[in-house]
Amino acid sequence: MNVGPILRAMKQNRTRVALIILEIAMTLAIVTNCVNVIIAERAKINRPSGFDDDNILWMHTRPFSPEFREDAAIDRAIQADLLTLRGIPGVKAAANTHFRLWEGGGSSTQVKAVGTTQTPRSTQVYRATTDIFNTLGVHIIEGRGFQPGEDTDSQPHVVVISRTVADAAFPDGHAVGKSLTQARDDGTPLREPFTVVGVFDTFFNPFGMNPDSWEGKADRAIFLPALVGSYERGIDYLIRCEPGAIPAVMAEAEKRLLASNAGRIVEFQPTPEKKTRWFATEWLTVLVMTGLIVALIFVTGLGILGITALSVSERTKQIGTRRALGATRSDILRHFLMENWLTTTAGIVIGIAGTYALNFLLVAKVTDVKMPWQLVAMGVVLLWINGLVATLPPALRATNVPPSIATRSV
Amino acid sequence: MLTYHLKTAVTSLRRNPILTALLIGAIALGVCVATSFVTLRHLYTQDPLPGKSDKVFYVQLDSWGKASSYSDDDPEKLPDQITYRDARGLMRSPIPARQTATYITSYFVFPDPKVARPFQANVRLAFADFFDMFNVPFEYGGPWTKASDAKPEPVAVIDHDTNEKVFRGEDSVGRTIRIGERDFRVVGVLRPWRPAIRPFELNRDPAGPPEPVYIPFNFTEPLEIWTNGNTSGWAGEDVKTHQDFLNSERVWIQYWVELPDRAAQESYNDWLDGYIGDQKKLGRFTRPIKHTITTIPAIIEREKFIPQSVRTMSIVSLLFLAVCSVNLIGILLGKFLARIPEVSVRRALGASRAQVFWQHVVECELIGLAGGLIGIGASFLLLKVLGKFVPSGEVLHLDGEMLLVATLLSLVSGLVAGVYPAWRVCSVPPAMQLKVQ
Numbered sequence: 122m123n124v125g126p127i128l129r130a131m132k133q134n135r136t137r138v139a140l141i142i143l144e145i146a147m148t149l150a151i152v153t154n155c156v157n158v159i160i161a162e163r164a165k166i167n168r169p170s171g172f173d174d175d176n177i178l179w180m181h182t183r184p185f186s187p188e189f190r191e192d193a194a195i196d197r198a199i200q201a202d203l204l205t206l207r208g209i210p211g212v213k214a215a216a217n218t219h220f221r222l223w224e225g226g227g228s229s230t231q232v233k234a235v236g237t238t239q240t241p242r243s244t245q246v247y248r249a250t251t252d253i254f255n256t257l258g259v260h261i262i263e264g265r266g267f268q269p270g271e272d273t274d275s276q277p278h279v280v281v282i283s284r285t286v287a288d289a290a291f292p293d294g295h296a297v298g299k300s301l302t303q304a305r306d307d308g309t310p311l312r313e314p315f316t317v318v319g320v321f322d323t324f325f326n327p328f329g330m331n332p333d334s335w336e337g338k339a340d341r342a343i344f345l346p347a348l349v350g351s352y353e354r355g356i357d358y359l360i361r362c363e364p365g366a367i368p369a370v371m372a373e374a375e376k377r378l379l380a381s382n383a384g385r386i387v388e389f390q391p392t393p394e395k396k397t398r399w400f401a402t403e404w405l406t407v408l409v410m411t412g413l414i415v416a417l418i419f420v421t422g423l424g425i426l427g428i429t430a431l432s433v434s435e436r437t438k439q440i441g442t443r444r445a446l447g448a449t450r451s452d453i454l455r456h457f458l459m460e461n462w463l464t465t466t467a468g469i470v471i472g473i474a475g476t477y478a479l480n481f482l483l484v485a486k487v488t489d490v491k492m493p494w495q496l497v498a499m500g501v502v503l504l505w506i507n508g509l510v511a512t513l514p515p516a517l518r519a520t521n522v523p524p525s526i527a528t529r530s531v
Numbered sequence: 532m533l534t535y536h537l538k539t540a541v542t543s544l545r546r547n548p549i550l551t552a553l554l555i556g557a558i559a560l561g562v563c564v565a566t567s568f569v570t571l572r573h574l575y576t577q578d579p580l581p582g583k584s585d586k587v588f589y590v591q592l593d594s595w596g597k598a599s600s601y602s603d604d605d606p607e608k609l610p611d612q613i614t615y616r617d618a619r620g621l622m623r624s625p626i627p628a629r630q631t632a633t634y635i636t637s638y639f640v641f642p643d644p645k646v647a648r649p650f651q652a653n654v655r656l657a658f659a660d661f662f663d664m665f666n667v668p669f670e671y672g673g674p675w676t677k678a679s680d681a682k683p684e685p686v687a688v689i690d691h692d693t694n695e696k697v698f699r700g701e702d703s704v705g706r707t708i709r710i711g712e713r714d715f716r717v718v719g720v721l722r723p724w725r726p727a728i729r730p731f732e733l734n735r736d737p738a739g740p741p742e743p744v745y746i747p748f749n750f751t752e753p754l755e756i757w758t759n760g761n762t763s764g765w766a767g768e769d770v771k772t773h774q775d776f777l778n779s780e781r782v783w784i785q786y787w788v789e790l791p792d793r794a795a796q797e798s799y800n801d802w803l804d805g806y807i808g809d810q811k812k813l814g815r816f817t818r819p820i821k822h823t824i825t826t827i828p829a830i831i832e833r834e835k836f837i838p839q840s841v842r843t844m845s846i847v848s849l850l851f852l853a854v855c856s857v858n859l860i861g862i863l864l865g866k867f868l869a870r871i872p873e874v875s876v877r878r879a880l881g882a883s884r885a886q887v888f889w890q891h892v893v894e895c896e897l898i899g900l901a902g903g904l905i906g907i908g909a910s911f912l913l914l915k916v917l918g919k920f921v922p923s924g925e926v927l928h929l930d931g932e933m934l935l936v937a938t939l940l941s942l943v944s945g946l947v948a949g950v951y952p953a954w955r956v957c958s959v960p961p962a963m964q965l966k967v968q
Contacts, residue, residue, distance in 0.1 A: 136955075140861045147854050151847060158843055185639045185649050226735075226761070243603065305767045306598035336604060353757060354637075386651060405920035406840040413564070413851055420557060424858030431865035479850075483843050 127460050130436075137428050138464050145468025145504055148421045150475035153500040154483060155410040155417075157492060162403040162410075171323035172222060173258030176213075176362045177392040178370060179221055183355030186384025195350045196273070202378060203250065206358065209373045211366030216256040217358050218249030219349045222392055223399040225327050229338060234290040235300035235314045243338050244286050245328060246303075248347035254281070254321060256361045263287075264297035264319035272346040280315035282343045283324040287317070289341075296320050301343070315345065327399070355385075367391045418507055425511035429461065433515045440519055441526030450520040457516035458509065465508035469501050476500070533893070540894035543870075550866065551898070554859055558902025558944055561855030563909040566929070566937040568841075568848035570910070571917055574927050575837040579730040579827050580666065583789070587664060588796070588824035589733065590786040592617055592807065596765040597817040609823055610763070611734055612782040615751070616815075620806060622658075626799045627788035629660035632748055633731065634758045634784050640744065641709040642697040652693065653759065654710065655742040656751060662688070662719070664789050665731050667741075670694075672704035672719035675747060679718075683749035687715035691723045693743040713754070715746060727923040728836065730827045734785060735760055737836050738922030751777070758783045780815075788824065796824065841921075852944055859898075859948035867891060867956040878961030891953035892946070899945020900938075907937045 131138050182202070188194055199217045206215040220227060231241035247253075254266040262284065271279060280301055287296035302314035328338040350356035362370045371389045378387050397404065433440075440453055480492045544551045578584050591609040594617060595601045602608035613621070618632035634656055641649045661667070662674035671694075675686040687708060694703055703717045721741075728737050750756060755773040764781035790796045803822045810816045831837065874887055911929060918924035929937070 136864065136951075137861060140857065140864075144854065144857055144861075147850065147857065151850050151854065155847060158840065162840065183639070183651055185641075303767075306596050306765055311767045386649070401920045402838045402840055402922075405917065406844065409568075409844055410847070413847060416560060416564075417851060417854060420560070420855055420858055423553075423557075424861055427858075427865065428861040431861070479846075483846060 124459070124463075127456060127463065130456075131460060131463065134432055137432055138467075141425055141428055141461075141464045142468040142471060144421050144424050145465050145508065146472035146475050148417055148507075149469055149472030149500050149504055150479045151417055152414050152503070153476045153492065153497055154479050155414050156496055156500070157480065158483075159407050159410045160496075162406045166400045166403050166407075168325060169323055170222070170325045171257070171259045171321075172392070173361055174222070174392050174396050176364055176367065177222065177257070178360040178362055178367050179390045179392065179395070180358040180360060180374060181355055181388045181390075182358075182378060182385050183388075184352060184382075184385040186382070188384070189352050192351075195352065195356065196348050198382065199250070199348045199350055199356055201381060202356070202358065203252075205377050205381060206360055206374060209370055209377065211363045211370045211373075213361045213363060214252045214255040215358055215360045216250045216253040217349055217356060218247055218253055219354075219357050220247035220249060220253075220326075220344075220359070221357065222326060222359075223395045225329060225399070227326060227328060229328065230303050230343075231306075232286065232290065232301050232343065233304045233308065233310075235302050235310070238308065239290065241304040241306065241308060242286075242289055242341075244283075244341040244343055245326065245338060246343050246345065248277070248345045248349045250348060251346065253344060253359070254319075256359050258361065259321040259324060261319050262322045263295075264317070266319055267344075267346040272348055274346070276313070277345040277347055278313070278316060279318045280343050280345055281319040281321060282317055283341055284320055284322055285324070285341045286343055287320045291317075367393075418503070422507050422511040425461070425508060426514065429457065429512050430515040430518075433457070433519045436519075437522055437526060440522040441524055444522060444524035445528070453520045453522070454516050457519055458512060461508055461512040461516075462505070465505060469504060472504070473497060473501075536890045536893040537897070539890055540897050543894055544897065547866070550862070554862065554898045554948075555902045555905065557855045557859055558899055558941060558948075559905035559909065561852035561944060562903045562906025562937060562941045563913060564848045565852040565940055566907060566910040566933065567913040567917060568845045569936060569940075570914060570929055570933045571921065571927065572837075572841050572845040573933060574727045574921075574923065575831075575841060577727070579726065579728045579831065583664075583666065584828050585826055586791055587730070587787060587789050588826060589830055590621065590788055590803075591823045591825070592803070592816075593818050593821040594780060594782065594816055595818060596780075599765075600818075601763075601765075609821065610782045612761070612763075613784050613786050614780055614782055615777045615784060617810075618784045618786060620810070621786055621788075624788075624799065624802050624806070626790070626795060626802055628791050628795070629664045629789040630787065631658040631661040631664060632784050632786050633657040633661060634760055635732070635742055636756050636759045638711040638744070640693070640697065646699070647696055650696070652710075652744050653742040654744045654746060656746055656748045656756065658748050660789070661731070661745070661787075664787060668722040668724055670720045670722040671702045672717070675718045680747050680749060683747040683753075685713055685715045685750075686718045686747065688719040688721065688745040689717055690721040690741065690743045694720045710744060710746065711754070725923075725926050727926050728831065731785070731787065733827070733830050733834065733836075737831075790824070799824065838921075852940060853947070856944040856947040860951055863895065863949055863952040864955065867952045871956065871959050874956055875959055875961045878959070884957045887957040888953050891956055892949055895949025895953065896942060896945045899941045899943075899948070902945075903938060903941020906941065907934065910937070 203215055203217060206212055227245050228247065229243055230246045231243050233239040233241045250272040251267040251269050254261055266281060282296065282301065290301060291299055296317045297319065299317050300314040301317055302310040303312060304310050324342050325340050328335055360370060375387045444453065476497055477492060580587060592613055593609050594614060595610055600606040601610045622630065622632060636654050636656065637651055638654045639649045640652045659674050659677050659680050670691060674688065679686045687710060689708065694700060697708055698706060703720060706717050707714045708717055725740055729739060729741055760783060762781050762783040764779065766780040768775065768779045770776045770779055788799065790799055804820060807816050807820045807822065878887065914927050914929065918927040921927065
């Protein structure tokens, strides 16, 4: 196909060509960056936590009647409450723990393998009753979870640790049976060491509001068997429910617990709600960016359609002349499609540069510039299709211009 | 002349209502999106403490152990809070115009049983200076006195909602409220108050609501109050009693000073040097002398409270508006150029180039304003939806400043769309078109 006449025709319509190029370039730059952001945000939302997030309920009870001032009364209450909770229809498992999911916090310590010169490394640490692993839904991949009775010992002797902690503390594998200790900065151990009895897989709980602070902490955890509660801080439980049973369990649990002792308040937070709240800005970003992409493609398509339609109607006479001189309908169609393709491609070339420029502007730090080429390639294809679709209606109209129009004056 | 331009513009816009609707719709969409996300960003970037952001400072001291720094990743980072001992020590400085140590705990509040069941409330402990330092607004009464700090006297400041719950919204100053096991006398009731960022709680959930109850800091020792916030330590002391906790090297207290000018800031830094020097003699502060005082905006920046995506969305939304306007250039160009015969007649009849130019610019600005008006209306709705997703969303709204920005955005986008087509149409020589016709 002869490109010469097309280029000359484009030269005659410089403004319009420039406008389409500008629109395409801006659209490509924005769309690819939006998709890039969507991918990043979705990765954050979909990162597996290792917990049965959809079905876990957090319950807080805080006593105000004086009988709870004694530790023994708290311990008795915990054991009675756990029995009550397990008896509620729809409850799969329940544990008493101060671990709260998806709040961006928790408690932490530093640990090292006993008898080594390791620098102690940070990890989350939680105390919990026997059923905690079943309640969370984390998988024990080595050894065992807690055994009944271990959680009522006055001092915990055993510990169950995450794979990440096990890999760091016992690099030669086989953590089970070895000893782990909490340690000071200089490596001197704190308190009696614990025997590792089990290792669990995937664990992710954001630690700190600032993602920088998650590094080396969010996916590391150890659990110690204990009853956890006090008059001042109350008693917390995690309850794993059957799918869809959270509302029913909430109503029933409050009723039964207040019936056993009304000198306290009971509060609930379903984990799905907490997780949605934790990821609220991520969800919002995904929604907004998706909406913007759709609107942007639509607006740009409409713009190209308008400009091409205008250029067809202005060139009616030239089209007629070409038809009279022997050009077929498909020649005319090809002319406009080719013209548009050239324009779109020029826009795409500038747009690719714009994509990286915008990415640079958005991430604020040079080291964060990340724009996979596959994404840019997809944007390019998308805009080619968009350009084609937007050009087709006016171009088809151009093929209907009769050759006889050339013989008429304006 | 402007009224004449307006009249011709309206006539011209009426001639092709579908096209006009399309033009206005595009601007409206762009303005709605841009206004909403610029407003969202404004929510977090506005001055958190108007007029005082450069005078109020957060104090950090390097009280960490010798073996390793507070943060593994960044050795320059100082502990985020200070110890109880240091809070006591810093309170002795005469330099700050105002100063307070503060932390939060949680207590049961016991209303009259006829009014409500006991409820749990976050309680902030602070010194009297806290309220003036952070411009806390009062509905009834005011802060407690320094004398109440010193003793301490059982006085409390409660917020509007607590006053509604416990005292049915009456002026409760002088009445008694039972917090935990003690009766406190209410000295002040806050106005409804919900800043987008709580400037005084930058360690935990800065976008949360302010605490409902405030009591004097010096109750920490007599009532053996434990913090409800974060605690970190390095020394691994065995903390059994509350006194152990107070004597420990654990950091759990936030410390704020108000230093009105440079001189005060410098002499306070010198004073901190001296303070740490004295502590070194007691065997504490084994690391090199280091302390910082940081303004609230600097902390917000440093701790990255503002989600990156908020910035991204505001930039992308402005670009979206730009694309909308650029799209209009082509359409307006077609519309205006189709009018060339008419324009050249007007030019031949004596209309100046400038007049033709302005007439068309006015037409575009009319489109811009109409689109802007609809866009602003729509962004009221969009902001309501956005508010459900973001921290502090309940205070997200279009204020005067943002309305002005929105109007400006619509005018600029009208101009961007229209200036080139208007220039093209006015530069047509009058005679040529007449000749052809």
